[in-house]
Amino acid sequence: MEKTDVLVIGGGATGTGVLRDLALRGVDAILAEQQDLAYGTSSRFHGLLHSGARYAVNDPESARECRQENAILKRIARCCVDDTGGLFVLLPGDDPGYADDWFAACLRAGIAVQEIPAAEALSLEPNLNPALKRVFRVPDASIDGFALVWANVGSAAGHGARAYTYTRVDRIIVRDGTVSGALVTDLRTGEQRQIECRFIVNAAGAWAGQVARLAGCELKILASKGSLLVFNHRVTNRVVNRLRRPGDGDIIVPQDTVAILGTTSVPVDGPEHLGSSRAEVDQLLLLGRDLVPGLDERRVLRSFAGVRPLYQENGGEGQRPQDGRAVARQFALVDHERQGVRGLITVVGGKLTTFRLMAEQATNLVCVLLEHDAPCRTAVEVLLPEATAAQVRQLQRYFSPPVSQKMAERLGRADLDQLLGILSRNGWKRQFVCECEQVCLAELEWRATGSSWLRLGDLRCRTRLGMGTCQGTICAARAIGQLYQDGMLDLGRARRLLGEFLDERWKGNQEVLWGDQLRERLYARNVYLNLHNFQKEADDYGL
Amino acid sequence: MDLPIRSELDKCIKCGLCTASCPVASRTGGFAGPKHMGPEMTRFRLDDRLGLEAQIDYCCNCRTCEQACPSGVKISLLNACYRHDLHTRQGLKLRDGILGRPGMMARLGSLNAGATNYVLNNRLVRAALDRGLGIARERPLPAYSRENLKKWFQRRRQPDSSPNKVVYFPGCTAEYNLPEIGRSVVNILERCSYQVILPPPNCCGLPLAANGFLEDAARMAGQNLDNLLPFVRQGYPVIVSCPSCGLALKSEYEELHNLPQARSLAANVYDFSEWLLTLQQRGAPASGFRDLALRVAYHTPCHLKAQGIGQPSLEILKKIPSLQVIEVDEGCCGMSGSFGFKKEQYRLSLEIGARLFNRIREIAPDLVASDCSSCCMQISHATGIGAVHPAVLIDQAYGRVEEKK
Numbered sequence: 001m002e003k004t005d006v007l008v009i010g011g012g013a014t015g016t017g018v019l020r021d022l023a024l025r026g027v028d029a030i031l032a033e034q035q036d037l038a039y040g041t042s043s044r045f046h047g048l049l050h051s052g053a054r055y056a057v058n059d060p061e062s063a064r065e066c067r068q069e070n071a072i073l074k075r076i077a078r079c080c081v082d083d084t085g086g087l088f089v090l091l092p093g094d095d096p097g098y099a100d101d102w103f104a105a106c107l108r109a110g111i112a113v114q115e116i117p118a119a120e121a122l123s124l125e126p127n128l129n130p131a132l133k134r135v136f137r138v139p140d141a142s143i144d145g146f147a148l149v150w151a152n153v154g155s156a157a158g159h160g161a162r163a164y165t166y167t168r169v170d171r172i173i174v175r176d177g178t179v180s181g182a183l184v185t186d187l188r189t190g191e192q193r194q195i196e197c198r199f200i201v202n203a204a205g206a207w208a209g210q211v212a213r214l215a216g217c218e219l220k221i222l223a224s225k226g227s228l229l230v231f232n233h234r235v236t237n238r239v240v241n242r243l244r245r246p247g248d249g250d251i252i253v254p255q256d257t258v259a260i261l262g263t264t265s266v267p268v269d270g271p272e273h274l275g276s277s278r279a280e281v282d283q284l285l286l287l288g289r290d291l292v293p294g295l296d297e298r299r300v301l302r303s304f305a306g307v308r309p310l311y312q313e314n315g316g317e318g319q320r321p322q323d324g325r326a327v328a329r330q331f332a333l334v335d336h337e338r339q340g341v342r343g344l345i346t347v348v349g350g351k352l353t354t355f356r357l358m359a360e361q362a363t364n365l366v367c368v369l370l371e372h373d374a375p376c377r378t379a380v381e382v383l384l385p386e387a388t389a390a391q392v393r394q395l396q397r398y399f400s401p402p403v404s405q406k407m408a409e410r411l412g413r414a415d416l417d418q419l420l421g422i423l424s425r426n427g428w429k430r431q432f433v434c435e436c437e438q439v440c441l442a443e444l445e446w447r448a449t450g451s452s453w454l455r456l457g458d459l460r461c462r463t464r465l466g467m468g469t470c471q472g473t474i475c476a477a478r479a480i481g482q483l484y485q486d487g488m489l490d491l492g493r494a495r496r497l498l499g500e501f502l503d504e505r506w507k508g509n510q511e512v513l514w515g516d517q518l519r520e521r522l523y524a525r526n527v528y529l530n531l532h533n534f535q536k537e538a539d540d541y542g543l
Numbered sequence: 544m545d546l547p548i549r550s551e552l553d554k555c556i557k558c559g560l561c562t563a564s565c566p567v568a569s570r571t572g573g574f575a576g577p578k579h580m581g582p583e584m585t586r587f588r589l590d591d592r593l594g595l596e597a598q599i600d601y602c603c604n605c606r607t608c609e610q611a612c613p614s615g616v617k618i619s620l621l622n623a624c625y626r627h628d629l630h631t632r633q634g635l636k637l638r639d640g641i642l643g644r645p646g647m648m649a650r651l652g653s654l655n656a657g658a659t660n661y662v663l664n665n666r667l668v669r670a671a672l673d674r675g676l677g678i679a680r681e682r683p684l685p686a687y688s689r690e691n692l693k694k695w696f697q698r699r700r701q702p703d704s705s706p707n708k709v710v711y712f713p714g715c716t717a718e719y720n721l722p723e724i725g726r727s728v729v730n731i732l733e734r735c736s737y738q739v740i741l742p743p744p745n746c747c748g749l750p751l752a753a754n755g756f757l758e759d760a761a762r763m764a765g766q767n768l769d770n771l772l773p774f775v776r777q778g779y780p781v782i783v784s785c786p787s788c789g790l791a792l793k794s795e796y797e798e799l800h801n802l803p804q805a806r807s808l809a810a811n812v813y814d815f816s817e818w819l820l821t822l823q824q825r826g827a828p829a830s831g832f833r834d835l836a837l838r839v840a841y842h843t844p845c846h847l848k849a850q851g852i853g854q855p856s857l858e859i860l861k862k863i864p865s866l867q868v869i870e871v872d873e874g875c876c877g878m879s880g881s882f883g884f885k886k887e888q889y890r891l892s893l894e895i896g897a898r899l900f901n902r903i904r905e906i907a908p909d910l911v912a913s914d915c916s917s918c919c920m921q922i923s924h925a926t927g928i929g930a931v932h933p934a935v936l937i938d939q940a941y942g943r944v945e946e947k948k
Binding site for chain 2: 082232233234237254256257297298299400401402403405406435436438468469470473474516519520523
């Protein structure tokens with residue numbers, strides 16, 4: 001039986017943040033995630049690292065938290081943060097009085113906000129609505145949720161922590177009112193086993209209510225769905241916010257090669273309602289073109305949705321606010337001792353921007369309970385050491401300077417060493433498996449051998465494979481072929497993974513099928529179904 | 544970056560037909576091909592932190608990719624912008640500035656053509672140009688003519704005035720290097736009862752754009768619009784004998800430089816053979832071809848293909864009695880204007896055209912005919928077989944004997 005001090009449930013930003021914090025403080029910890037890391041909300045959002053400006057008027061406390069965490073993450077998590085800067089744009093027809101209130105509120109929250117002339121804004125971002133009235137600069141940035149979560153786990157693992165993916169917690173074992181462990185199932189093998197622990201941190205996000213119930217505790221989580229659109233290219237190079245009371249479709253975030261427009265806010269019953277409707281897509285496009293004229297004619301690669309887990313303090317009076325934005329975005333730390341279970345803590349709510357602070361406070365509480373006296377170091381220790389100049393020079397032996405730069409940023413120092421090792425042994429593995437996002441065979445090999453994965457989609461999240469223009473049409477077959485050739489898959493699994501991957505990519509396309517994206521998807525269908533006769537193969541082999 | 548380029552980027556469905564058809568990518572691993580350098584890198588470089596790839600210089604601007612593309616992506620437009628941004632960032636090369644300005648160089652070189660040709664053929668000079676500037680010493684430089692087309696046009700006996708007028712835009716080669724092409728074009732047009740108007744000599748600007756000098760190319764395009772539009776407004780068609788000039792006038796002025804009124808010029812520009820074939824189809828004096836007992840291999844230049852007008856020269860040549868015409872159909876010759884002059888690209892340029900040269904050697908013709916003098920230069924250099932513009936052959940078939948100079 002495995003033993004640890006703390007079991008963290010949930011492999012999103014918060015859970016992995018807690019794992020890292022515990023590990024850095026020298027507390028032995030294990031993380032269990034029922035899917036792959038960052039399966040939930042941590043990867044299903046627009047990727048905005050808030051400066052706090054968005055919350056300045058409605059929620060000054062959140063605004064201040066965001067401001068502080070924004071600065072910390074820009075310092076420690078440069079591997080995942082693209083410091084684009086952000087703009088708040090006042091459009092004609094929006095309340096000019098709100099702009100003044102907002103500006104004052106930003107100053108009160110200590111946010112570095114600066115008004116710039118409209119002409120300057122348009123020269124920085126020529127695609128913005130030329131009729132804009134006022135523009136303010138704020139320190140918003142773009143953050144990669146996948147990379148962040150993986151970096152957290154990498155850092156924690158370096159300090160002895162363990163993280164198990166595809167490991168579902170079936171039951172929390174409580175003896176004499178005190179947590180003593182959990183019964184978990186490895187979903188890959190179906191084996192059930194027990195992990196003994198003194199504390200459990202429930203960081204399951206939208207699933208936190210379900211996890212609390214495993215210990216017989218009641219936790220009221222409101223689920224609010226937000227839908228987002230992924231555009232084929234960076235529509236703007238800075239985060240663009242519409243300057244008005246926070247609402248739908250008023251944020252555009254450049255995210256690596258794409259841009260994300262969000263969001264909507266629709267109350268839902270639980271975390272599993274992850275599709276976005278055609279109505280939401282239409283609504284987003286109509287709103288988005290106010291900020292960037294013609295945005296509705298740009299190519300949309302896919303739509304997706306995430307669930308905001310909103311904690312309701314009064315513990316289930318049962319009302320469902322129509323707008324999830326009315327519920328405070330601050331996070332909550334719940335010690336379930338008052339419900340009769342000692343050793344179970346839930347940390348829930350908040351935003352990705354404040355994940356580190358949430359983790360710090362949860363870990364503080366755990367350390368108090370453990371009587372373990374160690375200061376938090378997550379705000380000062382760099383998350384993932386950056387690539388060195390020498391490594392980038394070495395990369396340039398195989399790739400052009402811009403591609404090398406991109407790889408170096410994506411991989412960081414330790415992974416880059418592995419990649420360079422593979423390349424020095426097999427120079428031909430410089431070939432790209434995914435051309436849209438410039439993922440080479442060596443990177444695929446390293447991710448496939450250096451981490452535990454179940455689906456091709458897991459490798460996608462670690463590399464960006466299949467996230468670009470062709471949505472897997474070209475790279476899916478190449479990747480599967482290579483993994484098969486490298487002996488990592490048998491034929492049956494190769495076929496199954498390929499089909500599953502294509503289906504997953506297809507699912508996110510269904511609400512955005514028009515124009516160029518429709519042509520692309522028809523091309524993909526023809527390549528697989530007609531040219532390669534993939535469906536018939538699958539039927540013939542009973543896959 | 545402005546919106547038209549963004550929509551070009553969105554059109555790409557990543558099928559890869561462009562790269563499969565790229566004459567450069569199929570010969571060297573040093574060029575990742577049009578899909579990568581066009582839509583892919585353009586998508587990447589919207590993130591302004593990333594640097595640019597110098598391998599864009601290996602795009603030879605042949606436009607084969609655009610003909611292959613089922614999605615109508617203007618890859619050359621993306622590449623021209625990319626190249627321009629790269630060179631603006633890294634500093635433009637003197638060599639590329641020289642190669643991009645054939646007209647200006649020709650005006651200087653023609654001041655004393657004999658002396659210039661002598662100097663440019665000197666091995667020490669070539670070694671210096673190779674080392675100092677990066678112009679391949681093995682590449683023969685086009686000689687300048689003692690009498691350019693304009694001088695010939697003005698000194699000869701003027702034909703009678705005709706109500707049917709055409710404007711002839713000879714481009715730099717037919718003006719300064721091979722004025723016999725221009726003379727043939729003028730003769731043929733006059734034989735078809737047209738009065739030919741020659742505008743002031745000026746480069747079309749395509750070599751500038753192909754070398755990254757977009758602003759200068761746009762300025763050149765503006766001058767040509769000023770020179771040509773007054774004639775267009777009077778209803779005179781504009782004839783070009785160089786496929787690259789034709790491509791510039793027909794599409795680049797509008798698509799790349801986005802110049803107002805470029806469209807009204809484009810609608811009235813015709814390739815010489817395109818125009819002559821139309822005249823012949825309308826029953827104009829097409830007849831009267833004399834026997835021309837030659838075996839000729841015809842090569843279609845990439846920039847003629849890019850105009851989407853078929854192979855009018857080939858059709859006309861086939862009508863000449865006794866002339867045996869064999870179409871080569873082996874793709875790009877590799878010269879691509881200034882591309883083949885560059886030291887680092889000289890060998891590659893010959894490798895690109897290798898299949899074409901082999902086929903021509905197999906055919907073993909008396910002459911090669913091709914509308915593009917840059918293709919002709921490359922083919923002659925590689926095979927040792929003479930290559931001429933079809934207009935010269937057509938002129939001969941019409942019975943004209945080249946006057947002695």
